[in-house]
Amino acid sequence: MKYLCLIYDDEKLFATTPKPEIDKMMGEYRAFGESIKKSGHHIAGYQLQPIDTATTLRSRNGKVSTTDGPFAETKEQLGGFYLIEAKDLNDALQVASRIPSVKTGSIEVRPIVEHPQANAQPAEALAGSSAA
């Protein structure tokens, strides 16, 4: 079962954090990344650029609008994520509780929807539609 661990942190707080502390946190993230690779939980994980680099798109009645910034302004911002493979929610929560930002921000754990049929025969489905 796959879970997405969304890492929320206060960017403003981060901007004023002294460098030694940032380095320490980065070190903790590296160690965490290594540990979940070793345990087999790791699928993917990335840090995101700050929210002022975000662009939000909407299409209504065929008209696309593009706006600067994130979908919603919040106290904590989505700063990165891990996609992990875990046995069940307890296992996923156990992994998520070790993400370093759990101490400063918060981690949202979301199960990934798995479509059994789509996963079982994706190639055939595609081949069928292109032949028709």
Added chain:
Amino acid sequence: MTHVRDQVDALYRTESRRVLATLIRLLDDFDLAEEALHDAFAAAVEQWETEGVPANPRAWLVSTGRFKAIDRLRRDARFETGGSPMIDSLEASPGPLRYDDELEDDRLRLIFTCCHPALSPDARIALTLREVCGLTTEEVAHAFLTPPPTLAQRIVRAKSKIREARIPYEIPERAELPERLDSVLHVIYLVFNEGYLASSGESLTRADLSAEAIRLGRLLAELLPEPEVIGLLALMILHDARRAARTGQAGEIILLEDQDRSLWNRAQIDEGVELVERAIQSHRFGPYTLQAAIAAVHAEARDAKSTDWRQIVGLYDVLLRTDPSPVVELNRAAAVAMSEGPAAGLALIDSILVRGDLVDYHLAHAARGDLCRRLGRVAEAIVSYETALRLTTQTAEQDFITRRLDELRLTAPR
């Protein structure tokens, strides 16, 4: 033959939660297990008439329920394309009944799953009362003064989270146990308090909910005799022992110090005190055991005056160290008022309120009003009671405060 039906009804009361707990493990789905449970009991009524009651009815019900669920899945699968991997894995699984220990573990699995911290507190309570205690959705809704559709929705959402987020059906590991057990104890205590204090509405005690919470506490103490489990059970039993003395004939509140102690249930007090002693001897006790110990000191006193208030203050001191909270501080202040006089208690309450804590808590103002009244500071007492009255939603408490206010206004200088 009403005889078999009676036997099945009796079995439903004693066994249905056990059977359900095991079916959820075997079928890995709450809804499917509930349907299977009803199918199994329906089959029992029919088959036992002709075939007689089996030697081990519980085992019969579990295995019948499991087969009925497989039938149900097969019927549903006919309308869908492709096979059902679930049916295959169910049919391949080993015989459903293992050891009795395993079955008792299923009941713990059910409790821990219903009280999982990933579910909302409201959902934990609703799910526990429905699945573990066997109350209907309507009964739970009625007890919590919630519209049944809202409650049903809450349960549906919780079950769907268990399924979709894959909350495992298991007893937590040693390392997780303290946190997970806290969540279970909290649910049980909230159910008890809802029955005992009734946060709003007309009836001060909704005895059914308290009885249900005590039953849950007993079950948990039997399955997992951790000190705090025993402490919570003791606390609930000791509070419940005073039930008959807590309200007058018109349903009005009678304070602890004014209660007719001959109405206290001695058998319950004896049991509660014995449980507290057991929990304390473990030396691993926590806040529930300490609160139970305080309740035990009250229970053992002949009247308010001869209560060992010093010991109660001492127990509150320990409680404040392990589980600090303004409410505990307030209770300690009330005990100090009894042992050292109302002025000492009032100073403590004022220091809490000045900090900005408990300013919206009606009992803080009611306690302050009471101490001012005892000190003869009538005008202040009236102001505090008026604040308390504004903040309480419970009819019996409103009546109590109104009575106090009436008495005070009679003595107040014009």
